[in-house]
Amino acid sequence: MASVRGTPPGLRTLSGYRRAWLAKDVVAGVVLTTLLVPQGMAYAELAGLPPITGLYTSVLCLLAYAVFGPSRILVLGPDSSLGPMIAATVLPLVVADGDPERAVALASMLALMVGAITLLAGVAKLGFIADLISKPTMIGYMNGLALTILIGQLPKLFGFSTDADGLLEEIADFATGLADGKTVPAALAVGAGGIVLVLAVQRWLAKVPAVLVMVVLAMAASAVFDLGEHDVKLVGELPEGLPPFTIPDIRFDDLAPLFIGALGIALVSLADTISNASAFAARTGQQVRGSDEMVAIGSANLAAGLFQGFPVSTSGSRTAVAERAGAKSQITGVVGALLIVLMLVFVPGLFRSLPQPALAAVVITASLSLADFAGTRRLWRQRKAEFLLSVAAFLGVALLGVLPGIAIAVGLSILNVFRRAWWPYNAVLGRVPGLEGYHDIRSYPEAGRLPGLVILRFDAPLFFANAKSFRGEVMRLARDEPQPRWILIAAEPITDVDTTAADVLEELDRTLNELGISLVFAELKDPVRRKVERYELTRTIDPDHFFPTVEAAVTAYRAGADTEWSVAESSAGGEPDRTA
Structure with a gap:
């Protein structure tokens, strides 16, 4: 293999591609796209960005990982665990009128910073950085994140919006909105029905793409009942075509807060990527190369940031969908990216009648998968000290915010190591x-x-x-x-x-x-x-x-x-x- 020693890992993997895999990869790519599109738009809104940016991000990161990624089937894209962190970093910097162009520029610069951090960490062989968050503190962090996402999406689910900042304020404003009669019954019916449908399909028809079924039915309901005329917000017409190459235009004083957010996002993205890569590599007989994964994640974030995208990570759920659909290589992701491009070029209005509460349902069901109640109960039974660490991380996210929460999670993990050395057995x-x-x-x-x-x-x-x-x-x-x-x-x-x-x-x-x-x-x-x-x-x-x-x-x-x-x-x- 000397001739390909300098070849990026993704292309090196494809050099051994078998013709018999093509049909399976194409089918898996089509199936994957049915999940990529609604989740991409939903997670973009979770990050406080226009839905179209989720599709731009999906295309660029899939193509970049196909070139630089060492894993055959790992799927990258917008992620529910990163959405609140992106929002917590970007939204405080956006001007009072909520200028979406500025929000996109800030998110793109954030992706470039995350990409640079992870790329440099990969080149320097710093894969161990992903171990800075222990399993108990990660469980607590994810539980807090799940609650934060759930509460943050409830107003959208009920058909109204709030300007709250922080979990307690969001709960208070949501309760006030309910008391003031701001609920839109049609929006609540679509959103709540979407959650029930997705959970039911995932529970009893695991092989059926639950999110796609829900999205199609929601658009059908929107057309039949003219939900737009009943105060239900719709996604609307997406911009036609592809994003241009763009250097984000931001202010100098934005760099420091963006860099702080980028460090936290990079850490979570790396921990998520290494854990998912390890899990799926064990099934396929591959070995995890942590530093190569870091370089690939960095490259994907750089690509997204240069084309109006935002930070990305790996997705266990989307990778599992690709695996069940028969994916054999990163051609699956390339097919998914090309299908999204075709949609943006030829049918940008395909999702214009999609109700916003349906996207809230996508995010809420994803947040439920982040919570690990079984793991929390196991910590309580097996080791009370680590259960308390988990609770502390949960409270840090829930009460102080997502970015302070990740800092608390890392700090608690390090302190726990120090405690064991300080008072050893x-x-x-x-x-x-x-x-x-x-x-x-x-x-x-x-x-x-x-x-x-x-x-x-x-x-x-x-x-x-x-x-x-x-x-x-x-x-x-x-x-x-x-x-x-x-x-x-x-x-x-x-x-x-x-x-x-x-x-x-x-x-x-x-x-x-x-x-x-x-x-x-x-x-x-x-x-x-x-x-x-x-x-x-x-x-x-x-x-x-x-x-x-x-x-x-x-x-x-x-x-x-x-x-x-x-x-x-x-x-x-x-x-x-x-x-x-």
Whole structure:
């Protein structure tokens, strides 16, 4: 493959294309388009943009990913999880009269920034960035996002609009609108009926394109009952043709808030892309190349941003539709893009009678799929601390907003890692009859211990944040009665010792020596041992008190102390003999 080493991944994948795949890819592309069009328009409105921009975005990102994307069937496009983030970034910068052209320019620049961030991250092999959000905090974030989307779409579902900013204000304004009689019955019938229809079809006729069925029936109802004359807002005529190549025209002072929003969007897009790519690669036998996916996502966002589009991500639901329809390659996405282009050129008025409440129904049903109630319940049952992290992320999104919510989610994930290293698990070890090695006496109360010897395992690297915690635990054991002669550290989990921890160890060893207690280490990794020697800790800690294994240290202690495991403990699991 040397001849194609410099070829973009998507084209390299297509170099092995089989003619037998073409019919399946074309059929899958047609099926996919029935989902791309209504969702593209709906998610554009969710982002506070004209519906046509969702179609422009879909075309450009599908074509770009077909060239640069390493996955055979992953589908990119406007996404329900990014819509509120785009709106939260763009709408505060739009002038008071809500100029749609300025909103599109800001969203396009946002896409260019997201593209640049993800492209540079991919080139720099920074795929690990997607791991900054832990699963519990992502569950909470997505639950909060689902609620935010749902509440934000309710006024449109009921046929009116609000100018609220923030979840609580949106709830209040929606309730006020209901109380003031702003509900449009025909709009509510279309929207609520659309939600019920989509959920029912997805539940009982999974292979039928639920969104397409609902959209077609909504347009039919609009024509039959002349819903436009009954105060139901319609999509209207879409602009004819394709968008021109455009450099977004924005003000200099817009760049900083756009960049902050772009960082959050890029992080969510990457996390979503890596997780979806991993899930679908496992089914097709492909390997996930995180950095290549980042480059592809970046390229797709750049392409969308240069043609009046907005930031995109992968879609698990659309990818699943393509997979079920028989997609074999990115030709499926290319077919979908070409069909949208044909629609814009030849039949731009195809969706002019589509009621806006039907688009709200599309968004609401998508938001319901974002919520993970089962995952939340599992966290409650399995680990309360991570459940609380999830709740905190949920409240951050719901009460503070989408962008602060993603910052809180990332911050909580990082703090959770730090918390585990700050207060790591530690255990006193003993010998268990019938089991090799030494084990936690909390789990095995019958474990035997040699008189005068305490074996402590500290399950974290030793660094500035937990060094005093380590010292406190050792000193607590040193004050036990009867006083130990050796405190043996089973150091295999200690993967690092920083300079702060080295100073604490030096002071701790002096204190223990004054008490007649030796601080001893076993199973210290070679790189950590070299750091200990570089810190000159062996000036105070006896070099002979470093052992390759816990067993070797125990043997040395027994030889010096002339003590044995008790017969009762070693054979029947009784208490060890306390006599030397």
